[in-house]
Amino acid sequence: MLTSLRIQNFKAWKDTGAVRLAPLTVIFGTNSAGKSSLGHLLLALKQTALATDRKRALHLGDANTLIDLGTFKDCLYGHDLSSTLGFELTWNLPKTLTFRDLHEKRTPYSGNALSLSADLKADKKEQPEIQGFSYDLRNGSDRVVAIDHVLNGGGRWVLNSKYRFVQAVGRNWPLTEPEKFYRVSETSLSRYQNAGFLTDFALETERMLAGISYLGPLRNHPQRIYQWSGDTPEDVGQRGELAVAAILAAEQDGRKLNKGPRKPTRRFAKLIAEWLTDIKVINSFAVVPVAEGRKEFEVLIKTQAWSPEVKITDVGFGVSQVLPALVQAFYCPPNSTVWMEQPEIHLHPQVQSDLADVFISAVHASQDGKARNIQLIVESHSEHFLTRLQRRIAEEQITPSEVAIYFCRNTENGAVLESLDLNLFGEIENWPTDFFGDQMGDLSARTIAAQRRKLQGARA
Numbered sequence: 256m257l258t259s260l261r262i263q264n265f266k267a268w269k270d271t272g273a274v275r276l277a278p279l280t281v282i283f284g285t286n287s288a289g290k291s292s293l294g295h296l297l298l299a300l301k302q303t304a305l306a307t308d309r310k311r312a313l314h315l316g317d318a319n320t321l322i323d324l325g326t327f328k329d330c331l332y333g334h335d336l337s338s339t340l341g342f343e344l345t346w347n348l349p350k351t352l353t354f355r356d357l358h359e360k361r362t363p364y365s366g367n368a369l370s371l372s373a374d375l376k377a378d379k380k381e382q383p384e385i386q387g388f389s390y391d392l393r394n395g396s397d398r399v400v401a402i403d404h405v406l407n408g409g410g411r412w413v414l415n416s417k418y419r420f421v422q423a424v425g426r427n428w429p430l431t432e433p434e435k436f437y438r439v440s441e442t443s444l445s446r447y448q449n450a451g452f453l454t455d456f457a458l459e460t461e462r463m464l465a466g467i468s469y470l471g472p473l474r475n476h477p478q479r480i481y482q483w484s485g486d487t488p489e490d491v492g493q494r495g496e497l498a499v500a501a502i503l504a505a506e507q508d509g510r511k512l513n514k515g516p517r518k519p520t521r522r523f524a525k526l527i528a529e530w531l532t533d534i535k536v537i538n539s540f541a542v543v544p545v546a547e548g549r550k551e552f553e554v555l556i557k558t559q560a561w562s563p564e565v566k567i568t569d570v571g572f573g574v575s576q577v578l579p580a581l582v583q584a585f586y587c588p589p590n591s592t593v594w595m596e597q598p599e600i601h602l603h604p605q606v607q608s609d610l611a612d613v614f615i616s617a618v619h620a621s622q623d624g625k626a627r628n629i630q631l632i633v634e635s636h637s638e639h640f641l642t643r644l645q646r647r648i649a650e651e652q653i654t655p656s657e658v659a660i661y662f663c664r665n666t667e668n669g670a671v672l673e674s675l676d677l678n679l680f681g682e683i684e685n686w687p688t689d690f691f692g693d694q695m696g697d698l699s700a701r702t703i704a705a706q707r708r709k710l711q712g713a714r715a
């Protein structure tokens with residue numbers, strides 16, 4: 256689970272500053288304020304880690320990748336090719352990382368959180384080139400070991416650390432440039448007798464990035480027939496196109512979850528059906544095969560208890576739009592992060608409110624008797640979602656420490672992410688100006704206009 260993020264000189268962001276990320280993080284803001292760019296960088300890092308080319312420092316994308324960011328110049332704040340794109344990520348490890356230096360008689364190095372920071376600049380061909388990266392292994396608030404892999408003043412790659420690297424006999428060759436933005440090359444590692452733990456750092460980075468999924472604001476239209484041949488999708492897809500396949504795969508795996516502590520366990524499909532009913536989108540929901548032994552499935556729905564059962568294509572658009580958000584919130588693997596844009600789109604205000612309950616449940620849910628420890632980062636424009644979230648904090652169904660809320664706005668010096676302070680009563684103590692528009696201004700203007708028209712009517 257990501258616990259903090261900082262981005263510099265990326266798209267609308269000159270510097271985000273240190274951003275605390277909670278199990279349920281919600282980002283509000285005006286259109287084109289830079290909210291989505293935060294998630295786009297994470298996707299670019301993920302697709303770089305997945306790429307086979309280890310020499311590519313940052314995979315900006317193409318038609319076949321998770322995200323296409325265009326050119327490196329397009330990515331840089333102010334399109335300034337002389338600037339440095341920097342980022343820092345901190346995340347909790349799913350289990351304690353421990354390693355021992357056989358050249359030291361001391362207790363093993365052991366930590367439960369890892370930080371990675373990296374800097375990239377444009378090379379002569381205007382392509383991203385790594386300038387250096389750093390790892391910081393921590394145990395709680397205590398630093399265990401920090402490693403910098405950077406260029407020295409003479410333009411040679413070095414490893415800087417209080418940890419004492421021991422050179423292997425007969426291997427006094429210079430270090431080579433890093434692989435991608437986070438990995439010390441195999442050639443460099445082989446120079447030392449005790450640098451193998453850096454491979455573990457790289458593997459933990461890949462594990463964290465592999466656990467990031469994204470659901471965009473535009474989701475596919477519902478279909479009369481869904482194809483599924485027994486595969487297990489990684490997620491529901493960026494447009495929710497694999498939501499039905501995910502339900503079927505989870506059922507095939509016998510996955511069982513609950514809605515939170517002390518709640519009954521349900522099979523996956525039943526859990527999703529219950530949530531769709533609880534938020535009053537429909538009365539019943541089922542995914543069934545068209546015929547025995549076929550790979551074609553249809554989604555059947557009853558909108559009311561007395562209504563006939565119909566296909567998902569024959570009901571309102573909202574069902575097909577909210578379904579991927581519900582499925583991904585509970586389908587994503589334990590210890591993973593889901594970035595969602597506008598999950599409330601096409602939903603009635605009441606359902607937008609109920610969606611907050613779904614997400615609170617998702618971050619508290621257990622799978623097969625174990626806490627899932629998943630994280631949801633949600634971009635939203637819904638004041639109804641926020642109001643319900645505030646209410647649940649006041650009702651002690653989720654704590655302020657489990658929630659982070661931000662307001663994103665544009666300034667002359669780039670986008671700014673303002674943290675909103677929630678107290679134990681669910682109150683926002685630093686409510687931003689025009690957070691959801693000028694409501695008081697609209698009310699005042701309407702009252703004045705009504706009085707004016709009444710006076711005109713009285714004179715007529």
